[in-house]
Amino acid sequence: xxxxxxxxxxxxxxxxxxxxxxxxxxxxxxxxxxxxxxxxxxxxxxxxxxxxxxxxxxxxxxxxxxxxxxxxxxxxxxxxxxxxxxxxxxxxxxxxxxxxxxxxxxxxxxxxxxxxxxxxxxxxxxxxxxxxxxxxxxxxxxxxxxxxxxxxxxxxxxxxxxxxxxxxxxxxxxxxxxxxxxxxxxxxxxxxxxxxxxxxxxxxxxxxxxxxxxxxxxxxxxx
Numbered sequence: 001x002x003x004x005x006x007x008x009x010x011x012x013x014x015x016x017x018x019x020x021x022x023x024x025x026x027x028x029x030x031x032x033x034x035x036x037x038x039x040x041x042x043x044x045x046x047x048x049x050x051x052x053x054x055x056x057x058x059x060x061x062x063x064x065x066x067x068x069x070x071x072x073x074x075x076x077x078x079x080x081x082x083x084x085x086x087x088x089x090x091x092x093x094x095x096x097x098x099x100x101x102x103x104x105x106x107x108x109x110x111x112x113x114x115x116x117x118x119x120x121x122x123x124x125x126x127x128x129x130x131x132x133x134x135x136x137x138x139x140x141x142x143x144x145x146x147x148x149x150x151x152x153x154x155x156x157x158x159x160x161x162x163x164x165x166x167x168x169x170x171x172x173x174x175x176x177x178x179x180x181x182x183x184x185x186x187x188x189x190x191x192x193x194x195x196x197x198x199x200x201x202x203x204x205x206x207x208x209x210x211x212x213x214x215x216x217x218x219x220x221x222x223x
Contacts, residue, residue, distance in 0.1 A: 078166035079106055080159045081117035086209040087158050088117055089166065100129035100136060103167045107159065120148055120156035129164065131171055135198055136164050139177045154186040158204035165201045173198035 074093035081088055092106060104126040111117040125144040130137050138160060148156050161174045175198050176185050182196030188204040 077103065077106075078163065079103075080162045080166070081111045081115075081119050082155060082159070083117055083209050085152075085155060087155065087162060087204065087207045088209045089162070090115065090117070094167075097169075098167070100131060100138075100164065100168060100171075103164060104129050107163050119159065120152055121159055122147065125156075126160070131168065134170055134172045136168065136171045136174045137177065138164070138174055139180060142179045145178060154188060154190065154204075155207060157185045157199075158188060158207045161199050161204050162201060162208075173200055175199070 072095060075096045076091045077094050077098070078089040079092050081090065090111070092112075094102065094106070107119075107121050108123045108126060110119045110121075122144055124141055125148075127139040127141050128137075129139075145153075157176070164174055165171055175196050176183055177196075184192045184195050184197070185199070187193055187199070188206045193199060193203075
């Protein structure tokens with residue numbers, strides 16, 4: 001009986017001890033801990049920041065396409081062809097300062113289509129044309145010149161002389177060579193010139209259809 005009472009006493013003491021060491025419950029069992037007793041910064045406020053990064057691309061300047069218009073200035077020159085055996089000039093526009101060779105090319109090309117004119121100046125007749133001190137030395141190809149009828153050589157030479165003197169600035173006279181050798185040529189009056197004699201506009205003006213001041217035929221070509 002004493003043993004039972006003793007055991008019961010131990011159990012009661014154990015329950016009391018457990019109750020004394022148990023986790024408190026209820027609102028009255030919690031107390032605020034002073035800030036100076038909080039360790040490890042557990043009272044620090046955690047703030048989460050979100051940074052938004054935006055990338056702005058540089059503005060590419062607009063490309064402006066500029067229209068380029070090139071205008072080639074031309075000036076009129078007189079090119080002489082034949083109308084029933086008489087010299088007839090036409091006006092053709094060429095770039096300013098055209099060379100003797102350029103003028104010779106136009107003359108050798110013949111009258112423009114649609115114009116009722118003829119020519120004795122065949123392609124390849126004028127080998128070269130070189131100006132020195134106002135005198136233009138024209139070299140003719142022997143084989144091509146031989147194909148010009150003797151009765152028409154005056155008109156052929158007249159075409160060259162009047163075309164060159166009317167179209168080239170600073171040129172006042174023309175001399176002729178054949179295959180590089182100076183030659184006499186027929187003038188407008190039917191007489192032969194001296195070998196290598198400089199020829200002027202007046203030497204062939206009598207072959208004109210009309211005086212130069214009344215010429216009205218014209219055309220335009222671009223080169």
